[in-house]
Amino acid sequence: MTDDKLTGLRKSIDKLDGEILKLISDRARCAQEVAQVKQQEDSDAVYYRPEREAQVLRRVMERNDGPLGDEEMARLFREIMSACLALEEPVKVAFLGPEGTFTQQAAVKHFGHSAVCVPMSAIDEVFREVTAGAVNYGVVPVENSTEGVVSHTLDSFMDSNLKICGEVVLRIHQNMLVSENTRRNHITRIYSHAQSLAQCRKWLDAHWPMAERVAVNSNAEAARRIKGEWNSAAIAGDMAAEMYGLEKIAEKIEDQPDNSTRFLIIGNQDVQISGADKTSIVVSMRNQPGALHAILEVFQVHNIDLTRIETRPSRSGTWNYVFFIDFSGHIDDPVIKIVLERLGERANDLNVLGSYPKGVL
Ligand SMILES: C=C(O[C@@H]1C=C(C(=O)O)C=C[C@H]1O)C(=O)O
Numbered sequence: 043m044t045d046d047k048l049t050g051l052r053k054s055i056d057k058l059d060g061e062i063l064k065l066i067s068d069r070a071r072c073a074q075e076v077a078q079v080k081q082q083e084d085s086d087a088v089y090y091r092p093e094r095e096a097q098v099l100r101r102v103m104e105r106n107d108g109p110l111g112d113e114e115m116a117r118l119f120r121e122i123m124s125a126c127l128a129l130e131e132p133v134k135v136a137f138l139g140p141e142g143t144f145t146q147q148a149a150v151k152h153f154g155h156s157a158v159c160v161p162m163s164a165i166d167e168v169f170r171e172v173t174a175g176a177v178n179y180g181v182v183p184v185e186n187s188t189e190g191v192v193s194h195t196l197d198s199f200m201d202s203n204l205k206i207c208g209e210v211v212l213r214i215h216q217n218m219l220v221s222e223n224t225r226r227n228h229i230t231r232i233y234s235h236a237q238s239l240a241q242c243r244k245w246l247d248a249h250w251p252m253a254e255r256v257a258v259n260s261n262a263e264a265a266r267r268i269k270g271e272w273n274s275a276a277i278a279g280d281m282a283a284e285m286y287g288l289e290k291i292a293e294k295i296e297d298q299p300d301n302s303t304r305f306l307i308i309g310n311q312d313v314q315i316s317g318a319d320k321t322s323i324v325v326s327m328r329n330q331p332g333a334l335h336a337i338l339e340v341f342q343v344h345n346i347d348l349t350r351i352e353t354r355p356s357r358s359g360t361w362n363y364v365f366f367i368d369f370s371g372h373i374d375d376p377v378i379k380i381v382l383e384r385l386g387e388r389a390n391d392l393n394v395l396g397s398y399p400k401g402v403l
Pocket residue numbers: 072073076077089090091092094095098122123124126127
């Protein structure tokens with residue numbers, strides 16, 4: 043009886059799979075035609091459209107009635123779009139490497155598995171590679187919910203003409219990792235990226251107060267190093283653990299359970315309105331009383347939601363502040379145009395880094 047039921051259900055699944063297969067192929071053909079239309083209009087046309095992809099994913103999440111969760115369903119569609127896009131040519135993406143970093147995880151989350159991800163050894167190399175046209179986009183970390191801003195990324199924008207084309211937020215879980223050579227009772231050194239060490243500070247104080255904490259270029263680099271040392275451990279994410287065949291002796295050791303990192307997608311593209319967008323700008327002001335107030339007032343008067351503001355020392359003179367500001371809205375929105383005009387009147391210099399869809403996944 044149950045065997046009959048099982049056979050029947052499997053038949054239904056086979057039939058549905060056949061339909062899904064056909065529908066995905068029909069969709070891929072449609073996407074191919076879109077590519078041809080774009081190509082006919084403009085031979086240099088950029089096929090990848092961040093605003094359209096964000097709209098597709100948001101619509102999937104809105105229309106989904108379960109039993110699969112909204113994010114799960116969106117992830118499946120993310121992969122379908124990624125594969126459709128790769129039919130033309132896979133998107134090439136440079137990320138802060140080596141292989142196995144959270145930035146690679148963010149790149150895959152944003153572009154799907156059909157993108158070609160190329161590791162770079164430093165943030166400014168990611169910028170350089172995109173500027174040189176060797177890759178289409180770059181992925182760099184910009185802020186962590188526990189530790190704050192990745193100042194190196196902000197500084198790189200000051201020397202670059204690249205645009206921000208998107209953002210992606212990743213939940214970050216850290217693990218304490220050892221290799222098969224590690225003598226677990228003799229761990230005297232723990233490698234990780236400075237941000238990760240900081241994210242696990244309390245856990246380390248409680249469990250490994252005597253071990254030396256050594257900051258290296260990336261978590262994946264930490265994972266790689268301990269392969270050859272018997273007295274060291276590393277702190278890194280799942281991807282690095284898998285990639286280097288390391289054992290987790292403690293999981294989710296980050297001090298804040300909702301620890302997450304925001305990454306930016308950088309490229310050469312002006313992204314159109316998606317309907318739920320953010321804009322990032324850099325404003326430089328004279329160092330005079332009320333400089334910050336003058337900026338904030340403009341946003342307040344026009345009722346614009348500020349999502350982040352960071353101050354960095356300007357490179358051009360000792361007496362200037364530089365503010366990195368993110369806010370809701372798109373540069374093509376009429377009210378944002380007015381806001382930018384007003385800010386321009388008050389600032390020494392104003393540079394729009396880009397308008398882009400708010401992270402969907
Ligand atoms: C099909 C298009 O081009 C690309 C592929 C998409 C898709 O598979 O849905 C969406 C946006 C673009 O990255 C389009 O612009 O509609």
